[in-house]
Amino acid sequence: MPIPPDPVGRSGLPAARLLEIYRLIALARALDERAWILNRSGRVHFVISAQGHEGAEAGLCAALTPGRDWLLPYYRSLAAVLAFGMTPREVMLAQFGRADDPGSGGRQMPAHYGGAAHRIYTSSSPVGTQALHAAGIALAAKLRCEPQVAVVTMGEGASNQGDVHEALNFAGIHRLPMVLVVENNGYAISVPAEKEVAVRDVAVRAAGYDMPGVIVEGTDVLGCYLAMRDAVARALAGDGPTLIEAKVTRLTGHSSDDQQSKYRTEADLAEGRGRDPLPAFRDELRAAGVLDASTEAAIAAEVRALVDDATDFAEAAAEPDPATLTCHVYAEPAEVSTPAMPATPATSTAPAPPSGRERN
Amino acid sequence: MAVRTFIEAIREGLRDEMRRDASVVVLGEDVGKKGGVFFATDGLWAEFGDDRVIDTPLTESMIAGVSIGAAANGLRPVAEIQFADFIFPAMNQIIEEAARIRYRSNGTFGCGITIRAPFGAGVHGALYHSQSVEAFFAHVPGLKVVIPSTPYDAKGLLRSSIRDPDPVIFLEHKKLYRSVRGEVPDGEYAVPLGRATVTREGSRVTLVAYGLMVHYALDAAARVAGEGIETEVVDLRTIRPLDTETVLASVRKTGKCLVVHEDNRFGGFGAEVGALVAEEAFDYLDGPVTRLAGPESPATPYASVLEDAFLLTPEKIAHAIRTLAAY
Numbered sequence: 001m002p003i004p005p006d007p008v009g010r011s012g013l014p015a016a017r018l019l020e021i022y023r024l025i026a027l028a029r030a031l032d033e034r035a036w037i038l039n040r041s042g043r044v045h046f047v048i049s050a051q052g053h054e055g056a057e058a059g060l061c062a063a064l065t066p067g068r069d070w071l072l073p074y075y076r077s078l079a080a081v082l083a084f085g086m087t088p089r090e091v092m093l094a095q096f097g098r099a100d101d102p103g104s105g106g107r108q109m110p111a112h113y114g115g116a117a118h119r120i121y122t123s124s125s126p127v128g129t130q131a132l133h134a135a136g137i138a139l140a141a142k143l144r145c146e147p148q149v150a151v152v153t154m155g156e157g158a159s160n161q162g163d164v165h166e167a168l169n170f171a172g173i174h175r176l177p178m179v180l181v182v183e184n185n186g187y188a189i190s191v192p193a194e195k196e197v198a199v200r201d202v203a204v205r206a207a208g209y210d211m212p213g214v215i216v217e218g219t220d221v222l223g224c225y226l227a228m229r230d231a232v233a234r235a236l237a238g239d240g241p242t243l244i245e246a247k248v249t250r251l252t253g254h255s256s257d258d259q260q261s262k263y264r265t266e267a268d269l270a271e272g273r274g275r276d277p278l279p280a281f282r283d284e285l286r287a288a289g290v291l292d293a294s295t296e297a298a299i300a301a302e303v304r305a306l307v308d309d310a311t312d313f314a315e316a317a318a319e320p321d322p323a324t325l326t327c328h329v330y331a332e333p334a335e336v337s338t339p340a341m342p343a344t345p346a347t348s349t350a351p352a353p354p355s356g357r358e359r360n
Numbered sequence: 361m362a363v364r365t366f367i368e369a370i371r372e373g374l375r376d377e378m379r380r381d382a383s384v385v386v387l388g389e390d391v392g393k394k395g396g397v398f399f400a401t402d403g404l405w406a407e408f409g410d411d412r413v414i415d416t417p418l419t420e421s422m423i424a425g426v427s428i429g430a431a432a433n434g435l436r437p438v439a440e441i442q443f444a445d446f447i448f449p450a451m452n453q454i455i456e457e458a459a460r461i462r463y464r465s466n467g468t469f470g471c472g473i474t475i476r477a478p479f480g481a482g483v484h485g486a487l488y489h490s491q492s493v494e495a496f497f498a499h500v501p502g503l504k505v506v507i508p509s510t511p512y513d514a515k516g517l518l519r520s521s522i523r524d525p526d527p528v529i530f531l532e533h534k535k536l537y538r539s540v541r542g543e544v545p546d547g548e549y550a551v552p553l554g555r556a557t558v559t560r561e562g563s564r565v566t567l568v569a570y571g572l573m574v575h576y577a578l579d580a581a582a583r584v585a586g587e588g589i590e591t592e593v594v595d596l597r598t599i600r601p602l603d604t605e606t607v608l609a610s611v612r613k614t615g616k617c618l619v620v621h622e623d624n625r626f627g628g629f630g631a632e633v634g635a636l637v638a639e640e641a642f643d644y645l646d647g648p649v650t651r652l653a654g655p656e657s658p659a660t661p662y663a664s665v666l667e668d669a670f671l672l673t674p675e676k677i678a679h680a681i682r683t684l685a686a687y
Contacts, residue, residue, distance in 0.1 A: 136429020
């Protein structure tokens with residue numbers, strides 16, 4: 001059910017901002033393509049791809065405020081984490097599993113994003129769990145009267161998890177400033193949507209939790225922006241959460257260990273390629289007179305240079321020190337930020353324990 | 361010093377921490393107006409209101425997961441799981457998320473949450489209101505597991521747990537709630553996590569226990585004392601991190617080690633204590649490291665005769681002490 005793209009003018013965004021969004025999509029695509037090359041040439045172990053999701057993420061995130069809002073990403077959130085301030089070098093440090101990977105120091109598989117400096121919450125592999133973390137972050141924002149929005153992203157496969165429904169229910173009850181973005185690419189690895197979701201549109205589930213459910217097309221970058229702009233306004237006004245379903249396409253296999261031609265027809269794959277957001281947005285900007293040939297070439301050159309730099313930088317970066325294997329299981333003493341603990345009874349003026357004696 | 365029941369000490373610990381630190385919030389099922397099914401949170405809603413005492417839907421995974429997120433954004437959540445038997449829907453959030461957040465983020469995120477849960481049998485709770493769940497959590501690096509036995513420790517350890525920057529599973533044996541009283545100071549004090557205590561000194565046998573079993577162990581130790589068997593009782597108080605030095609020092613003195621817990625024996629926490637003693641105090645042992653634990657039924661049955669057959673008693677423990685002492 002394609003939605004006609006918004007005319008560029010309806011977004012109200014200036015040309016420079018539109019070009020930034022285009023650049024972000026192009027950068028995410030180029031980083032992702034480079035990761036596959038590195039994988040196929042044996043230089044990185046694993047890739048899980050964002051190709052096809054970038055337009056929706058770039059449009060949605062254009063309505064957010066990095067530094068204020070929280071992002072709870074999933075493994076296809078490459079464009080979103082870049083929008084929140086992660087750099088190509090940081091992305092590649094994680095891809096190579098290097099010590100300076102800001103999300104995990106090389107402990108997690110690539111694309112398990114996290115970045116405390118950017119309010120990108122740490123993510124895991126069991127899908128959907130982050131929805132509850134988003135609800136908790138939004139609860140804290142509400143109780144602390146902080147004007148923040150917690151934006152959580154996932155695929156339609158994850159949207160079936162119980163945690164997601166528990167999060168939507170809780171967010172609905174408490175009118176939390178949370179936005180759930182479901183990037184519906186039609187497949188949970190190999191299982192098509194009709195065998196994993198009982199309804200055609202995940203967005204209709206929002207009604208069960210008393211919140212709007214909005215459908216946007218992943219090629220309609222500015223439609224995504226407008227949907228998120230409305231959701232953020234609702235959240236900050238205290239009107240509660242929104243569920244946004246972005247209909248996207250997955251241009252690659254699930255991961256570098258998956259061959260999707262085994263379970264998808266050529267016609268299906270061709271249809272998917274026809275919904276690639278990168279050329280769609282490029283054509284839209286060209287038609288609107290925002291993107292001319294020289295600007296396009298300049299952005300392409302810049303993106304190529306950034307990806308080359310990030311690759312070289314990360315590949316040359318230090319690997320984690322095996323001596324750190326068991327660090328950060330618990331807080332190191334320097335990380336304990338709680339108020340100083342009062343002295344134990346044995347050494348203070350407080351009464352001694354009624355029985356027994358302290359050892360150590 | 362005031363005398364308090366175990367549940368009163370828990371309640372005071374919560375109240376005092378909420379008064380001390382405005383970021384402390386309580387959430388769980390029926391914790392609000394009702395004050396919890398055991399009244400652990402009684403009076404908190406009246407004092408602190410809806411924002412800080414949050415009645416949740418019947419969704420244990422949500423209770424844990426929302427706590428994790430709230431902690432990331434500046435709150436100190438104290439979650440209540442109504443019965444430990446119901447914690448399993450939250451296992452994914454506790455083990456895959458809370459326990460791993462600091463490690464997987466290379467120390468850039470922490471997860472300072474406390475999850476309280478009543479556990480244990482002996483109150484006719486049957487299969488699903490009686491379970492001991494500590495071994496599941498004690499296995500997981502990144503978690504701390506606290507099991508107090510006295511009102512003093514319950515309050516002091518709860519305060520330390522709430523202030524701790526890492527996730528703490530705080531297990532309260534429900535049979536202690538109203539059956540045990542003890543002196544609890546009104547003023548500021550805390551009991552550190554990870555420290556065992558020797559509750560009774562003895563020379564012949566070391567008895568390692570936690571929670572309700574500490575009281576049964578002391579009862580059993582008194583029974584056999586008249587027979588000339590002096591039993592040293594070690595109350596672990598925190599089972600992860602385990603205070604290995606206190607356990608080993610005691611066993612090196614007595615040469616014999618009996619571990620008692622209500623949880624099933626196979627794969628239970630006693631196996632870890634036993635292995636520790638076998639590896640680190642082998643040269644001091646004068647008898648087999650022995651475990652006395654719950655029988656191999658999945659949980660405690662309802663009918664009183666079945667429940668009685670399941671439960672450990674001071675007499676059963678006294679028998680195990682005599683057997684080991686005579687070895």
